[in-house]
Each structure stands twice: as C-alpha cells, then as structure tokens.
Amino acid sequence: MHLVEDASVPDKTFLNAPYLADPTELITPYAFFSIPFGVPYHAVDLTACAGGAEAVRAQSFVRPYALNWDHYDFDFNDVLFPDNKATVTDLGAVPTDIRHPDSVWDTGMGFVKSVVACGAVPLVVGGFDSIPPIVGGGFENETIxxxxxxxxxxxxxxxxxxxxxxxxxxxxxREFPWVQDVVQVGMRGIGSARRGEVEDARAAGNRIVTAWELHERGAQWLLDSLTSPGRWLITVDCDGMDTSIAPGVSAREPGGLTFHEMRTLVAGLARQGKVAGVVFTEYQPGLDIQDITAQTILRLMMNVIGNQRSPKAELPYTGE
Ligand SMILES: [Mn+2]
Incomplete structure (x- = not known):
C-alpha cells in the first residue's frame, strides 16, 4: 500500500484511463479519485481505508477485465468506451495532510467543487464514512x-x-440547503444509532428503508419511488452491502444488499441520467477476501459509466 501522501499519482489508473493532476482541467464526463481519509476519531482512521482506490484500480487490470475493455458488456449492452474514447479521467487522490487531518473537509470539498464545475460525475473511493458530506458539499449550485x-x-x-x-x-x-430527498436503505441489526437519532432522521424528512423491507419489496420498487426532480448522489458504506459481495469492512452484518439489488438501483438511476456522483466508503483492502469488495465497487462504477452516457467531450483511449 502506498503512503497516504504518495497516493496521488497511481501506478495504474482506473480502467487504464488518462491521468490528470489538476481537477479544474477535466473534460471527460466522469472522474475517478480517492479521498483517502475523512475527519478522524482515531489515528487508524487515516490509514485503514487509504488503499481502497488502489485496490479498485488494480482490480480493473485483473481478468476478465484486463485487456478486454473493448469487449461487449451485457450490463449495459455496449462496450464501455465506444469508438475508443475514454469517458473517465483518473485524478489520483485528493491532496491530504495527515498532520492536519481535519483540513481534508475543506480541501476535499474544494476538489469536488472543481470536478462538479467541469460538469463531471465524481466516482469516489473514500476512507471511512466521514466522506459523504465532503462529496455532497461540492454540489452547492445544484439541488441534489x-x-x-x-x-x-x-x-x-x-x-x-x-x-x-x-x-x-x-x-x-441533511444540513446542506441544496440536499432535497434523503433515502437511507439497508439499515439492519444494531449500529451506532440510539432511538433519538432515528427519530431525528425521520423528523428531518429522511426516508428509512430497512434491508428487510428492501428484500421483501424489491430494489425495483425502491427505484420506482425515487421520483423527485434532481440528480442523486449515491453514497455507499460498503457494510450496507451483503458480506458475500463486500467482505472488506470492519462492521460486517448479515443480510445486506445483494449485487442484484445494488445493480438495479445504480444502473436504474444511471439509465435515467440521474447519477450526480457515486462514493464508496469504509472499504478496507486489508480485510478484503480475494478482492471481492474491489470487484463489486469496480463493477458498480462501470455500470454507471456504461448506463449513463454523456455527450461531453472524450479523450482518445488506448486501452491495450
Ligand atoms: Mn456502516
């Protein structure tokens, strides 16, 4: 694993996409990058997830993906990059300073704002679950x-x-005035919430869908109910997914969202052109089992890119 400070320039980029250091110069409709850690409670919070993006990049070079990026993908009935034009840029990692970790809040938000200002959809692999507001904070000029x-x-x-x-x-x-609907799905078992926080979330207008309700009623049922205007920021704590597809987390809990359910939600919003951004948090490569979690993250991100096409400019792609 790279040292956190050295993680900004990847050895191999996400899907072998072009690398760019400056997020203000983006021209592709998608941007992949890492926010290695968020505002921490403990020292380990700075490092445990920091290699997540690297693991996802590496997974994109593993069979069956390696050198087959131009093959047909049945998840969106097309090739990923038509006409050999890359629609995603790898921006490396948000610059972070482990000596002043709280500064990642402003630094990260500024970085995301630059990406959003370029009209790009951020595809983020984060640290622990303190990352989502850093990403959501970048959308201040859009109701999401x-x-x-x-x-x-x-x-x-x-x-x-x-x-x-x-x-x-x-x-x-929830406190951002540009955030409209908040739908929380996958809740199950005992977590950090006390009764008061559940009541607060509901009082704030959040819709809570337990994992069991989703399994009973189906992901398509939930997708069909997401009818509010505006795009969606999809933020996934990997422990919300089932352990069978995301074992690389510290808080494993039986009964999470299956790949089928995740794919229905992610691809469904993407096909409607309503994915504003995607962020995966809590992924710890050191706890993963044969990179299963990295593969899940990779495939869901590819489902966004392949199902939500954009007329924006694209870069020549030399996948092989
Ligand atoms: Mn969690």
Missing part, C-alpha cells in the same frame, strides 16, 4: 438527492466532540 446505502443510520450530532466524523455524515448532508 441522496441515496445512502449502509447498515447504519450515521445520524449522530457528534462523537467525542467531533461533528464531522463517520457517525455523522448523513446528518451533515
């Missing part, structure tokens, strides 16, 4: 909705006096 997949509610006001940590991201997102 939030689809939050997680086994946990993450609606605490503070923890250890820290208000921007990984127990509070949805509360912070």
């Amino acid at each position: 909705n939030v689809l939050h997949v997680d086994s946990h509610l993450d609606f605490r006001e503070e923890r250890y006096g820290v208000t921007r940590g990984y127990s509070s991201p949805i509360r912070r997102l």
